[in-house]
Amino acid sequence: MSNEKEPIGFINFDGTTGQNNEVEVRIPYKRINDVKRGQYVILESDSTNNDRVYLARIVKGPFFEPDAVGKDSAFARAAILEADTVKFRPDYHAICRAEILGEIIDRESLILTGSSNRPIPQTAVLPMTGKEIEKLLGLDGDVYFGELSGYHEVRVHFKQEDKKVFPRNLGIFGTVGSGKTNSSQVLIEELSKSGWAIVVLDVEGEYVLMDQPSKEAETKKFIKKLMERFGISPEGLKNGLNIYHPIGFECARPEKSKEFGIRFDNVEHHILGEILDLNPAQMDRFMEAYYELESEYETKSESKKKARLTMIEAVADDTEEEAITGKTLKEFIEKVKQKMKDGKSIGDKSSYAVVLRKLNKLKRSGVFDTQNHLGDYSELLKVGNVSIFDLSNSQNLYVNNIVISTLLNKLFALKVRDKDNRLPPLMIVIEEAHSFISRDRAGSMEETLDILRDISRRGRKRWLSLCFISQQPSHLPPEIYELCNTKIVHQITGGKNLDSIKGSAGGVNPALWDEIPIMGQGRCLIISPQFRHAILADVRPCSSRRGMTE
Structure with a gap:
């Protein structure tokens, strides 16, 4: 997979604060233009007996560091501060951090798995082809x-x-x-x-x-x-x-x-109460009125059903799917008005009043119980x-x-x-x-x-x-x-x-x-x-x- 590729860099020694899933990569000056953040690379060593191969991604860098002198040395400092007049610059290289994404256990089939190991120093950092990346990352689909x-x-x-x-x-x-x-x-x-x-x-x-x-x-x-x-x-x-x-x-x-x-009867009443942002007391009054209306409607519907079954023309079941069936918003508003009128306490009446105000806002929209x-x-x-x-x-x-x-x-x-x-x-x-x-x-x-x-x-x-x-x-x-x-x-x-x-x-x-x-x-x-x-x-x-x- 990698014998024909020239390394773009090599893994450096770790410091005492290294991370298990990251390694430092040193990039020679001649390969600096071949590396970029987000790049996928293969980590492979042929200079030791360690034959493990890893998939990695450049996540930080590239950063640049002088080869033979410190970046704070007089030579390096003068090269930067006098860059417009002095035509010299220390030799330098690039440094990147690479995230280890997994270990490649089959080089031909490019099978990726997790790993508890890390690449050793001097491990070669190799570029990847588009086909290799697509297969390893699972980017295919329709x-x-x-x-x-x-x-x-x-x-x-x-x-x-x-x-x-x-x-x-x-x-x-x-x-x-x-x-x-x-x-x-x-x-x-x-x-x-x-x-x-x-x-x-x-x-x-x-x-x-x-x-x-x-x-x-x-x-x-x-x-x-x-x-x-x-x-x-x-x-x-x-x-x-x-x-x-x-x-x-x-x-x-x-x-x-x-x-x-929207048919009001299709609206789930618990969710309607939540959408109207009712507090607990208002929600209780809302539910009381709703369940009372529902009970009345079920009784009414049962009577109508019995009457309908006595008619020969009522055999067609699709008559139950007319434009407006079930409870309507208008009926619910009337029920809330009745409950507010019959309220036993000021608190109950106040809660019903809030519910009524919000229901009337829905009614004014004109969206409910239409054809x-x-x-x-x-x-x-x-x-x-x-x-x-x-x-x-x-x-x-x-x-x-x-x-x-x-x-x-x-x-x-x-x-x-x-x-x-x-x-x-x-x-x-x-x-x-x-x-x-x-x-x-x-x-x-x-x-x-x-x-x-x-x-x-x-x-x-x-x-x-x-x-x-x-x-x-x-x-x-x-x-x-x-x-x-x-x-x-x-x-x-x-x-x-x-x-x-x-x-x-x-x-x-x-x-x-x-x-x-x-x-x-x-x-x-x-x-x-x-x-x-x-x-x-x-x-x-x-x-x-x-x-x-x-």
């Missing part, structure tokens, strides 16, 4: 995501048929303008081609143009060059794009978007179809979060009932996830978190994936990071935001975290069970059109 940073010839792919990747959920994090939306759009394009159904909860209206080819290359030369480099041509989605927006609200693309409403509901939601689960829920003009967070929670519940229920696996794999993309479930309110949103945990635990067996996107990861509860086995981290400059992700991603070299604040747009750190180690990647440009970029 979802083309981008390139390994520093290696234009090495493409990074995800394996969409591997249950430990997308079905175990995904998180995309980064500051504004770091490339989060491009990354998610690339995944949507690729998974749609592979037959996945995609549902996007779009709070900014950024995804509504994906059926059209990208136009950025026409006005931005650097985008055109990027597309040529990554082998991408402008192209819209081919398997169908459906856009929905809440009834009564404006939308980013009115000529294509369909209005939709434009989505039925059983099965139209969202078509092979390759992308469904965008445009919430960009809804300033009512209650409505937005009720839409999100209802979609999660109904789609999860459809997948659970699909015993024969007739439905396609499904990914649900939640933009600005911190506005749906936040760290500050995690203690009062246990029902919501339980549903997310349940979807995560049971959904992966049914090919249901959640994708959380956030520019404020520190505002997300820690449970969300635990649900995301694959994390795509773009530039993050805030210490709190970065620390929140670090805590959930063990085994990442600290030097890689140091890269995050200075990353350019489109570059990211990928932590995934598909890859043995975290990798740095340059994400390809999306081929479909992005909103809010032109």
